Amino acid sequence: MKKILILNGPNLNMLGKREPKIYGTQTLEDIESLCRDKGNNLGFEIDFKQSNNEGQIINWIQESIDEYDGLIINAAAFTHTSLAIHDALKLLPFPIIEVHLSDPKKREEFRHFSYIEAIAESVISGHGAEGYALALDKLQKLLQ
Numbered sequence: 001m002k003k004i005l006i007l008n009g010p011n012l013n014m015l016g017k018r019e020p021k022i023y024g025t026q027t028l029e030d031i032e033s034l035c036r037d038k039g040n041n042l043g044f045e046i047d048f049k050q051s052n053n054e055g056q057i058i059n060w061i062q063e064s065i066d067e068y069d070g071l072i073i074n075a076a077a078f079t080h081t082s083l084a085i086h087d088a089l090k091l092l093p094f095p096i097i098e099v100h101l102s103d104p105k106k107r108e109e110f111r112h113f114s115y116i117e118a119i120a121e122s123v124i125s126g127h128g129a130e131g132y133a134l135a136l137d138k139l140q141k142l143l144q
Contacts, residue, residue: 001045002069002143004136006035007057008050009076015101022102024128031129035072038133042140054078054085061088070139072132074099079114086115095142097135100125 008028011018016027032048039046047068051057057078064071071092078085079100089096096119103126104111117123122138124131 001043002139003045003047003067004039004070004072004139005060005064005068006032006046006048006072006132007060008048008074009057009078010052012074012076013050013052022107024101026129031132034129035132035136038136042136044136044140054082058084058088061085062091065091065093068094069143070094071096072099072135072139073097073116073120074101074132075116079104079116080111082115086119089116089119095121095139097121097138098123099131099135101128101131102126 012028015031016025028050035048036046049060057075071094073096075082075085079098096116098114098116098120104114105125114123121142124134124138127134
């Protein structure tokens with residue numbers, strides 16, 4: 001069974017309350033359930049984490065090197081600011097999929113740049129929670 005790490009960045013723990021017109025009404029717990037169900041259907045073991053702390057996300061990335069087969073990351077605001085997360089992701093020997101609930105390129109200009117995009121196998125944006133399921137499908141194809 002392939003192991004997939006799903007990392008979520010700052011403020012995603014507030015989904016359902018935070019700007020529902022942009023991010024929808026599903027909670028992060030709803031998205032975790034969706035990922036676990038989809039992962040089970042694909043034969044994946046899912047490890048789902050969220051932190052508002054950049055250093056914690058970096059630690060999880062570094063710890064994942066020998067434990068996982070793929071990574072899905074919604075770095076949220078760190079997408080546009082964290083060279084440190086970018087550098088940590090470059091260490092990984094497995095595919096990375098970047099996910100965003102909204103489409104950052106259709107939002108404020110400061111959200112148009114991603115430090116993750118250049119090293120991700122794929123970027124899935126603007127599909128809401130379903131973007132995570134699409135990312136799992138993409139990982140399945142990449143890991144075959």
